[in-house]
Amino acid sequence: MRIGLLGTGPWAEMAHAPALHEHAELEFVGVWGRRTEAAKQLADRFGTRAYDDVDALFADVDAVAVALPPAVQAELAVRAARAGCHLLLDKPLATTVGQGQAVVDAVQEAGVASVVFFTSRFLPETEAWITEQAAVGGWFTAHAQWLGSLFGGDSDSPFANSPWRREKGALWDVGPHALSVLLPVLGDARRVVAAAPGPGDTVHLVLDHAGGASSTLTLSLSAPTAASCAAAELRGEAGVSVLPQSAEGPVAALGHAADALLAAARTGRPHACDAAFGQRVTEILVEAQALLDGAAD
Incomplete structure (x- = not known):
């Protein structure tokens, strides 16, 4: 599976990029980030390509892994799914119910696989x-x-x-x-x-x-x-x-999450931690946030 990485921050650098680089069944095609120079530095470190245009990256890969803030992740995940890319997402899926549902809808309409990386679920x-x-x-x-x-x-x-x-x-x-x-x-x-x-x-x-x-x-x-x-x-x-x-750390756990994405893409069977589960978690968090906000008023 050809996969790209969206994001250049500490989580992308210490977890995502090493996991994608080391995985035997993934070809780490390239990196896109909101900071062009950071994307180049991360790509150079792992022997891959930096992309200036995120849509060009979508066109060159079968899947994307996302290491971005949740609101940014949700928007780009919809675009990636519509481009036919399987999705290895981070938690939380989104910070509003509407954002999360848009990801779920895009995944279902495009027929792509999705896995949300909840660390404990992949240890x-x-x-x-x-x-x-x-x-x-x-x-x-x-x-x-x-x-x-x-x-x-x-x-x-x-x-x-x-x-x-x-x-x-x-x-x-x-x-x-x-x-x-x-x-x-x-x-x-x-x-x-x-x-x-x-x-x-x-x-x-x-x-x-x-x-x-x-x-x-x-x-x-x-x-x-x-x-x-x-x-x-x-x-x-x-x-x-x-x-x-x-005893395992985040790089190994992300490798297991990539295994889950590969299996879901090959079989068509959704993983338990797919976008729909990520959306349910978002709905619960939104409900809890509303209670907290109400208590503060």
């Missing part, structure tokens, strides 16, 4: 755990904590100055990760029961799930580094089950 240990717990059933409640330290005083993260993360906060950055773990185990969220702010950009959510369980989520990018974690705990008829940690 073998965590994906196996999710599958096992979904099969067990009988869960009563769950608690997920995704605590990052991007905005902590001791942070040296290259993502700390990301404008969209500064604007949208933890709900939109790490919230999708937590939802990607809980929804396949507990069922869809029938509603967001409550959403409350905490320190910094911290958000606390309570969800009511279709399977009958409730869950609580604590999300933050403002935690001290020593408090950072990505954790989930289930409690139910089978007892207690805790999300395992993985």
